[in-house]
Amino acid sequence: MKKGLLVITIVVFLMSNLSFTVYGEENNQAAPDSENLAENAKSAILMERDTGKVIFNKNEHEQLSPASMTKIMTLLLIMEAIDEGKLKLDETIRVSERAASMGGSQIFLEAGEEMSVNDLLKGVAVASGNDASVALAERVAGSEKSFVKRMNEKAKELNLKNTKFQNATGLPAEDHYSTAYDMSVMAKELLKYETITNYTSIYEDYLRKGEDNEFWLVNTNRLVKFYPGVDGLKTGYTNDAKYCLTATAEKEDMRVIAVVMGAGSTKDRNADVTQMLDYAFNHFQTNKLFEKGDKITELNMLKAENNHLDVVASESISTLHKKGESMDKVTTEIKLHEDYTLPISKGDSIGELLVKNEGKIISRSDLTVEEDVEKASYLTLFKRTLQRMAKNE
Template sequence: MLKNKISLMLVCALSILCIFSGNVLAHHEENHVSMEVNENKSLDLAKHSQSAILIERDTGNIIFDKNANEKLPPASMTKIMTLLLIMEAIENAQLSLDESIRISENAASMGGSQIFLETGEEMSVEDLLKGIAVASGNDASVAMAERIAGSEQAFVEMMNKKVEELGLKSTKFQNSTGLPADDHYSTAHDMAIMAKALLKYEDITKYTSIYEDYLRKGQDNEFWLVNTNKLVRFYDGVDGLKTGYTNEAKFCLTATAEKNEMRTIAVVLGAGSTKERNSDVSQLLDYAYAKYETKPLYEKNQAVTSFEWLKADKQKVNVVTNDSVSILYQKGTDLNKIETKITINQDIDLPVEKGSMVGKLQVMEEGKVISETDLIVKDDIKHANVFQLFKRTFQSFF
């Protein structure tokens, strides 16, 4: 426990652009979100889809909504959560891209979209990742699920636990693939939040942006990968994310694009055809980039402050952002100054693992919080040893 409680409230006046009150879209502010959604009810967007949503990734601000909380089958967009857990496992060193995975009979037996894995075949994590991200391979998804959790059912439990961690109330998974199953559902809103979480792993778009590639290249069983999301080729800035289709779900797509330092996520469910699905998403993205802009404030893992901790092995503790931080505003608005407030927790126990949350960074307009981002420690922090404590105590006398 820190004896000298850290109460660090840094208010940094930034000479950056922001909106006058009412034009700032607020992260996690229900009154602002509701106002923006109601304003867009009259827009003739996503007219071919049963449900849709458009958000800005950094802030999570909702730009457009149509029945976004309606529970529907997500089909292969389910694999967004599968990819999220794969990327987490890679980041946590539980997996490596060059690791070889032996394919089980169960994984090889998956129907629907597949990369035609064979029982006993070995394939690298990276190639399986491509198989999921590009070709929506159900066999590749189950193979990775079995590797990470031991069985697909255990992996599904991890998926639903992650749903809870993300605070999602209208999603439940029964498999890692999106193949039809009772009581397997999500919403446009929840899929957008899952996509937002997945996009924290910037390397994911390295795979989801591939239009065509090959698995087992040069071998007799060479397989041509072609992206099921044609917008990665035909819409400027689109570099992911995941399509879906079943007879029940119809045509679905969670797409992401980045242009002019602004990343958006558009989700549509229940479109009547591939053409209608792509048209609806394209219109949503067109609207976002025609009407809105973002101002980046901090990059992910950017150092924002540090503090001294006498009893820690590293006396100077560096604090970084857990995610990128931006503000979203309408084009052509008069702009104002905003503030950022950095608050470090007053009570922190040693030891502290790298990546642990130790505070918050708030973006504020006229004293009102419009977005909030976790601050984390950059390194593992352990107890100082006796020699370190003696040295620091000695130095404090001089």
């Protein structure tokens, strides 16, 4: 296994005679001509998902109650557990008395009832079920308290400096807060798990269908039905938080995230988000560089059991620019970590892909592996030594 920093530069030509404007890592501010957006909200943000670039913001770092938008972090940890094989969609979970006792939005689980992870996910994503959220949290971490600890650890990992959780549901609690910016980052991270929108895009469905206690699910995010392209993510409301929404929509290969916090009514909340989405799709477009899972490079690791390793994109990677503008040349630089400690687990970051314009970094994305990489056995190492000796004869 070679040590040292491996850097590879790829030049991507996108032919155009027009100028290019980037909302990049060193220029992460809102675009002009957007002053009239989110007039009804205390805070708001509009972000392009692939690049993480902010198109519009308003008081985006103000600490406010996120209400049930808290469940975006809850869903993120659940999707991570599923991706890592620690939780399976067809697994059945037995509901605890505590989970069944949750108030607020619920799917009316009963203590001792058994429900699949798949249906509980629907209960969280569609109906914002507090009981379903706690049932899943207890399964993943043993208790809601332990799960909340993981939520806060994940917030630190994502460098969210203005977020603190006290529960997995968003029910009113002292010292439980987040910001529009932090919610957009959580949403961006959640959307790496592309199957999440299979749940958050459902407008209506049923749980326990055909049974006496059948429950009709209706999405609390009405834009899923009434705004083309919206397929998530999470609403929120309490007396303190007022009306909140983290929404995502995709159109013409561009996905955006819009967050509104503290709106005065459902109508105001939806109007603000609709205007923000319209603004994004009317004024901006993306150029796709890589899809999630695309092979970026490869490594030969002599001390690994499988010494040929494909390095892939951990997420969709694009550039963002205003409509009518494009770029003449973009470069992507691969930076792999200097040292690797085996084993490496599926999904672990082993480097990053830097997207640059004229030498200026405009986005960063983790590079990862799609399968576990085990340390080579002594027998494997012995065979490789013999093979190298035979080649040198």
